[in-house]
Amino acid sequence: MRIAFLAAPEGVEQVELTEPRKAAQDAGHETVLVSTKSGEIQAFDHLDKADTFPVDEVVGDTSADSFDALVLPGGVANPDFLRMDEKAVSFVRDFFEQGRPVAAICHAPWTLVEADVVRGRVLTSWPSLRTDIRNAGGTWVDEQVKICENGPNKLVTSRKPADLKAFCQAFLDVFAQKAG
Template sequence: MTNISNAKIAILATNGFEKSELFEPRKQLMEAGAKVTIISLESGSIKSWDQKDWGESIGVDMIVDNASESDFDALVLPGGQMNPDILRAEDKAVDFVKAFFDAGKPIAAICHAPWLLIEADLVQDRNVTGYKSIKTDLINAGARFEDSEVVVDNGLITSRHPGDLDAFSAKIIEEVKEGIHKRMQKAA
């Protein structure tokens, strides 16, 4: 496992996140030496969705109102259907995602989490993937969709589903090691 000690990684999630898509990247990032912070809309804990029912909960370290992109090296967005759908309706969550992009820091989104990237207007003219049911959403937002286990476009990391978690987590570690990315901004 590649070492990224001292890296600070934010995971933005709320109730209904896909259990494996938060817990597995968190585990692999921590094993690689990163400090991982769970950020959500409210304090307390958030509950996962585990295949067909509610699953394990995890404590929230910080609410998004108090979080700043400048305190972190990268952002991870777990999927599930409910989690990103709730988050994309919250301006403060969308603004948090945009701040990472504007700073050139890696953003990793899996499954339905690219919905947040769409809401933040970050996928136009970018190579991305996501869960098969959001393919049309991504294409309609101007993305170039690829059906691959992990797709990276200048620090923007996307994957399709829990079966891609090892490749997804490895790519997050690789991109964190690379650091800040200079991204071409869209013309106004």
């Protein structure tokens, strides 16, 4: 399975990128770091700069058709930058329109709100997104991980880095169902 990990050039929460990516690789999946610009992305450990990671593909030069699934890591700035980039928003929306599974953690559902794909869905996130999700027509729940099957695809969401183990297991299970 080929999985896209979408991150802005700056602002992704490092652990929310590296742990899910490692879990996917350990499960035998190909992971592809997609960003809005070529080069490297700058990850963060909360508000402090952390490591950089090389971009594999640029969102404007690829499409959802090239992937089996999508993971959206969080970080406060990451989804805020992504939701301001129409190509990134369109890329995310295409996964939903094509019925491909999506996983998002922490602040990442902001990009889902911008893509207008949360209406009728039940999801979780960092608590500060609760109102945005509700205003976009979704139902927000405070759960470690939520798998929503309302709609054309399965959506896996989690709240924060402390939920990463459950998040990784849930999205790997959902993605395996899609592959099978």
